[in-house]
Amino acid sequence: xxxxxxxxxSLREDNVLSQRELxxxxxxxxxxxxxxxxxxxxAHPQTIRKIAGVLGVEPRELLxxxx
Numbered sequence: 001x002x003x004x005x006x007x008x009x010s011l012r013e014d015n016v017l018s019q020r021e022l023x024x025x026x027x028x029x030x031x032x033x034x035x036x037x038x039x040x041x042x043a044h045p046q047t048i049r050k051i052a053g054v055l056g057v058e059p060r061e062l063l064x065x066x067x
Contacts, residue, residue, distance in 0.1 A: 002064040005039045011055045026050040
């Protein structure tokens with residue numbers, strides 16, 4: 001699943017979390033968060049759910065919207 005990298009970074013910053021903090025809270029690595037925020041990786045649905053849970057949003061809010 002393709003994550004909206006800008007949206008992910010914006011939501012993380014709105015929650016005053018570093019990449020390291022978000023990764024720890026979501027049970028992921030900082031490298032995973034970095035790769036998602038920089039568009040280098042597609043995410044597994046479970047990864048999106050974990051991140052969304054920490055950020056307090058619906059998983060679909062993290063996905064890139066097709067036009």
